[in-house]
Amino acid sequence: MVSDGRTPPISDLQTLRAMTHPLRWRMYELLLTRGPSTASRLGQIVSATPGHLSYHLHELARYGYVEEAPELQQDGRERWWRAITGGVRWSSETLADTEAGREAERRLETLMLNRQHERLRTWWDSRPTEEAAWQQAAYTTDAVATLTASELEQMTREMQDVISKWCEHGRNAIAGSTPDQVMSGPEARRPIFVFAYAFPEQP
Template structure:
């Protein structure tokens, strides 16, 4: 078995049908749960996603066909249980891959709407009750930033490359902990990161 087979990564999405399949809200939630909580069955996942286990099994098979989950060994002895685990790497796609056809543009627009609403919903949840739930330390550590930069397209690409490298470095720390099998520190929690940068017409400066 090659190293790539032992440690697969999610494939970049270039097919509009795959993009549509992966940005289904239920599938997004299932993938997130498997990333966060580890291997699980459809029955276990149904505790967190209010969908019948039979329907969740269909969604999990779709995720597997797209390369985002794999079957996993379960901790029990019941061979009838089908366990699944997330493939690391997350969702990766470039808007340019979908700009050449009406179907591609429609799939991209639909995916962007779903992802934007998911990000906005998480931000609303945090703002509505996050500080009270997580406490003063987390409220003080949380990051909220927006600002305007004047950049060329090449500079914006450079900015994105540097931001990717920063996120990858911190992602490596998380993956190293998981690979070592170490128990997370008591004050470690999952942190949701949103980073977007795009042209904006905000009026004349000065």
């Protein structure tokens, strides 16, 4: 059965710990950015055996981050998997009230931060070889705004609304297309990685 298209917020320590596995996180990233795949195909990218990856795919499915894509199977021998959009979400108020919860949260936050910076570094390193249109369209900025806590919450919601709008636009635009169709031609589309932080600086 196809999901409703959103990952569930993490509400228990077991799931939080499950998503701190670096390989599991990488597989979820690949399925989000490159589209449905099999354990064998993923193994060509992350240099792991199909059996090992199959185990982690089942774990990701168990926790609501991927699902099978049976309509893509051609010979019935290997399962296809697709990512469920929505990302990894949790509430510190719910999960960080114990030492074990705080430790798992810190591990997951560190993993996320490292991967964000690795992906940014990959872009910086490859940027000189990119087409001019993509180099010009890519964006980075920073700013300092003097806000109250409630104003920061409002700004965050507005930023999230804009990001969600364009993510939804992209999903609708590629519905029913293969990865090759999406990434070729004059109107080629590519996965665009967006990440943002907004936090109070120390006085």
